[in-house]
Amino acid sequence: MMKIEKHDDGKKGYFKLLDDEKQVGKMTFTWAGPNKFIIDHTEVDPGYKGEGLGRKLVKAGVDFAKENKLKIIPLCPFAKKIIEKNAEFQEVLA
Known part of the structure; x- marks a missing residue:
């Protein structure tokens, strides 16, 4: 079963995607003040390519922000593309 966990130390954090207990994706972020964060990087295990898992990670970040x-500053090109494609x-x- 897939699940997403958020980890945050107050300066940086990440969302990790687990398939059962195996990490298959991760999206990292850095806080840019009290009300916004930067999505730095998104990656998914190549064995899961094409399953929409990167989008799920970005959506988790968007849901957390909402x-x-x-606000989000998407410096990661993948996250930026996903956010721009979805009204x-x-x-x-931000």
């Missing part, structure tokens, strides 16, 4: 009234994600852009 729930906490935060419902764009409200969180």
Whole structure:
């Protein structure tokens, strides 16, 4: 079963995607002040390519931003592309 966990130390953090207990994807972020964070990098295990898992990680970040009234600066080219393609994600852009 797939699940996403968020880890955050107050300066940096990441969302990791687990298939059962195996990590198959990760999206890292860095806080850029109290109300916004930068998505630095998104990666998915090559064996899971084409399954939309990177998008799920970006969506987890967007959902986290929406729930906490935060903004996102997507420096990761993949995350930027996903956010720009989805109108419902764009409200969180800084």
